[in-house]
Amino acid sequence: MKVSRGRCLLLDHIKSNGLTQSEYARRAGRSKRMISHFCKNERVMQPQDMYTAELILGCNMRDLYEWLLIE
Numbered sequence: 001m002k003v004s005r006g007r008c009l010l011l012d013h014i015k016s017n018g019l020t021q022s023e024y025a026r027r028a029g030r031s032k033r034m035i036s037h038f039c040k041n042e043r044v045m046q047p048q049d050m051y052t053a054e055l056i057l058g059c060n061m062r063d064l065y066e067w068l069l070i071e
Contacts, residue, residue: 006066011039013057013064028052 014024025035030049037043045053050061 002070004068004070005044006068008038008041008045008065010035010045010053010064013053013059014039017057024056027056 021035025032
């Protein structure tokens with residue numbers, strides 16, 4: 001079985017926590033531009049970015065992307 005990363009769900013989690021991308025970027029110590037890149041699926045979050053999101057947003061790292069199973 002192979003797993004492929006799909007759409008980034010970071011923006012969904014940011015919104016569900018009542019934050020803006022700017023506020024999230026400030027808390028995460030990242031630029032607003034980088035957070036925008038993640039949310040638009042233009043860049044892939046590194047493990048440390050996903051762990052930071054887990055801590056700030058109270059989600060699980062695996063919930064930050066759609067995961068596609070390829071058989």
